[in-house]
Amino acid sequence: DTAVSQTPKYLVTQMGNDKSIKCEQNLGHDTMYWYKQDSKKFLKIMFSYNNKELIINETVPNRFSPKSPDKAHLNLHINSLELGDSAVYFCASSQDHQYEQYFGPGTRLTVT
Amino acid sequence: TQLLEQSPQFLSIQEGENLTVYCNSSSVFSSLQWYRQEPGEGPVLLVTVVTGGEVKKLKRLTFQFGDARKDSSLHITAAQPGDTGLYLCAGAVSLNFGNEKLTFGTGTRLTIIP
Numbered sequence: 047d048t049a050v051s052q053t054p055k056y057l058v059t060q061m062g063n064d065k066s067i068k069c070e071q072n073l074g075h076d077t078m079y080w081y082k083q084d085s086k087k088f089l090k091i092m093f094s095y096n097n098k099e100l101i102i103n104e105t106v107p108n109r110f111s112p113k114s115p116d117k118a119h120l121n122l123h124i125n126s127l128e129l130g131d132s133a134v135y136f137c138a139s140s141q142d143h144q145y146e147q148y149f150g151p152g153t154r155l156t157v158t
Numbered sequence: 159t160q161l162l163e164q165s166p167q168f169l170s171i172q173e174g175e176n177l178t179v180y181c182n183s184s185s186v187f188s189s190l191q192w193y194r195q196e197p198g199e200g201p202v203l204l205v206t207v208v209t210g211g212e213v214k215k216l217k218r219l220t221f222q223f224g225d226a227r228k229d230s231s232l233h234i235t236a237a238q239p240g241d242t243g244l245y246l247c248a249g250a251v252s253l254n255f256g257n258e259k260l261t262f263g264t265g266t267r268l269t270i271i272p
Contacts, residue, residue, distance in 0.1 A: 050200070081262075086264075086265075087195075087244055087265045087267070088262070088264060088265065089201070089246060089262040089265075090262070091259060091260065091261075094257075094259075096257070101253070101257050102253070102257075102259055136200050136201075146191075146203045146206065147203065147260065148203075149199075149200025149201050149202070150200050151198070151199055151200055152198070152199070152200055
């Protein structure tokens with residue numbers, strides 16, 4: 047059984063488009079995250095939610111809007127995509143903010 | 159903003175050799191984690207160290223947290239091809255209301271040559 051799943055695995059789109067990435071965890075965790083990993087493999091936190099409440103919002107452009115319909119899901123919607131948004135986006139979850147984080151397989155976003 | 163510098167950035171060694179990866183910062187962390195990431199996958203936690211000076215062993219991997227909780231090292235003995243991957247350290251910083259935030263290091267890409 048997949049613990050943290052993301053869809054799609056790959057996403058290729060043109061500048062200016064709007065796209066969404068979905069994340070689901072079946073671990074019963076309370077906290078979910080979105081990270082961005084750039085071409086140099088640097089992994090940076092974007093958002094975290096605890097029981098559907100936004101906890102961390104790391105100076106991310108407001109074109110990025112996370113949505114948590116329930117504590118098992120955290121989706122990421124991106125408006126007006128730019129070339130610089132190209133990266134691998136990882137979803138993760140943990141029982142609490144202080145515990146081990148379980149990562150999804152990543153979504154490779156390519157903006158052309 | 160906390161910055162975690164890892165060294166070396168790239169390391170390629172022969173099977174059977176020993177190696178050490180370093181993770182350094184000027185910031186103090188409440189705990190420090192090490193992850194390994196393989197191509198096309200997300201990072202997987204290897205260990206968490208909490209106390210200054212703490213040493214943890216995971217088979218051939220030895221992790222140490224610095225006394226001042228600002229740095230850490232990962233030592234691998236008799237490296238094997240299965241150890242190949244991207245190693246990431248991550249320091250935890252306390253936020254309000256018991257929440258924490260992980261700041262990831264710059265990464266070390268390790269290749270073990272059979």
